[in-house]
Amino acid sequence: MHHEKRTFEFYALAAFFALFVLFLYGPLSAILILSFQGPDGGLTFPLNGVSTHWFANLFERQAVGDFGGSFRRSFTLGLLVMATTVTVSLLAGLAFRRRFRGGTALFYLSIASLVVPSIIVSLGIGVLFSQLGLQPTWFTSAFGAHLTWTLPFGVLIMFAVFNRFSPVYEEAARDLGATSWQTFAHVVLPIILPSLIGVGLFGFTLSYDEFARTLLTAGTFNTLPLEIYGMTTNVTTPVLYALGTVTTLFSFLVILATLGIILGLARRRGRAAA
Template sequence: MEKRPASFYVLSAFFALFILFLYGPTITIAILSFQGPEGGLTFPMRGASLYWFKDLFEEQAVGDIWGAFGRSLVLGLMVMVTTLVVSVLGGMAFRQRFTGSTALFYLIIASLVIPSILVSLGVGLIFQQAGLKVHWATSGFGSQLTWTLPFGLLIMFAVFNRFDKAYEEAARDQGATAWQTFWYITLPMIAPSLIGVGLFGFTLSYDEFARTLLTAGSYNTLPLEIFGMTTNVTTPVIYALGTLTTLFSFIVIGTALAAVMVASRRKAKRAAIARAAEKAANAGRAEG
């Protein structure tokens, strides 16, 4: 067996440290959430139980945890759908060169480098000056779109840059309208990427703190509620909440990955059927 160079072990150690840094805090919180009833916020643990998970579901639990979770869920779904629709439309539009397309592209991407807290402050001020109520479903929704839309558009730009237009041209040659071509050809081919865009939109919204801080109004989203709890909660109930929200995030990601696998298999199946049909047609023409 060929001896590995020293750089391999250095890079492996660096990668191991990276994984530890990435998941270590989450694992620590998950462990501490199983403290016993007399447990605190630090090690060593005082017993092991599900007491703090039960306390989290009690009516007297601190804060408006479940209201905040519901608002984050609804807001995440709103952002996800909007990001999907606008990203697809934007990606389709940028397939053709038009006057000002380059400037518009950089203008869209520029929102990623603007400090999030300044975006939150600016959106909140615009709503106040316009006499509109600052609310998580309006100003909060708009400020989060400034974060999710550039990511969604970048993904769609990459997808359409690799897209083979020959399939669409073949459909139009067969008499398909523009809508039929999009619905039956383009959309099925980009479906796995759309799942990724939707996942980006939802998770970025569900996790967003800075751009929602000054635009959520009187009602907190879940990240804001958790931040508020860190100032007045001195029990592992906050760790239990963190563990459950992390588990929910993994469930969302797992569901998205499963959907991508199903979409990919269906795409492969359709391609196999098309190849078989084309082979049969060629064989028929050869016999004729």
Template sequence: MAPCSLSFYILAGFFILFVIFLYGPILTIGILSFQGPQGGLTFPMNGLSFYWFRDLFEQQAVGDIWGSFRRSLILGLAVIITTVVVSVLGGLAFRKRFKGSTILFYLTVTSLVIPSILVSLGVGLLFDQLGFTVRWSSSGFGAQLTWTLPFGLLIMFAV
């Protein structure tokens, strides 16, 4: 095995620093979550406790975490299924040239360039302006599709 150059070690050091910068806060919060109610988000830790984890499984005054989890799971599955079906059908449609295919392709690519948060907010505003109820199963579904559908279509265009 050939020895590595100095630039390899410098780049490896930068990569390690980047990973620490990226995952360090998550790891820190994970460690500090084992404190009781008297502990904060600072070191040193004030004892060891499963207080916050036990509190997670009890009824919350703010909202129902398991209801939120169930809605998120249902919404995620619906978005996955819709993205896969529409992307596969779009990929099959683009195997042959048809009238308007170039415009449709560029609209799809443009939606990758435009920040999806703007499109998602636009979907919510459009539903509000049209008088539809803004709910997770309507505008939430549309907003999530603005994030996933362009990537699914782009992958299927390449196949």
């Protein structure tokens, strides 16, 4: 059997990919291992025994840090941002299917925040709230700051989806007597639903992990990224690693659940087509 000879480009790409995986998962692996440090262990290797002590410590009252409260705030904020991003991105995608006066300018304005440094956006929103005499909070000013990050991505994704969307299906539905709402609900929405779920997941993860745009807009109470950052200068036990492990596993579970939903929808659509 003839085997094709590997080229230099293949090995170069393989080496680059190996380095990428190392830089991506190496630190996560170290945090995962150190989170199982023994009760008397420290923040560095070697392990002083193996235990789940620091995971249990997460649920105890801490001298520094508010794990539960910061997680609830980040989770709630992520859900709010996700719902808003999906809704606005869908409406924008539908609106831009037709040309209208000022559409090009509106498009560039909607994605302009992607090229503005995140800390400048955070500073600007914080200053604006102060000038208006309003107290910045995680569910008002931080919510708006996160939308300046998630909405452009959501809009761009929906533009790509509708750019590939054939109007033939809608025309067939209208020819059969369906109203505009019935056409959207029973034809358009089921086709684009996996993409909408992807937009929702993207919006949630961008918000859940966002640090810079939250720094000057969260007000008195921290979100989880701010809490973790604050703890790095105050916490001297592996409980910080345990928190990192739990939040990372939570993120992976969200991704797996979303992929399961998307694949389930795809299989159901395939059975319906058959």
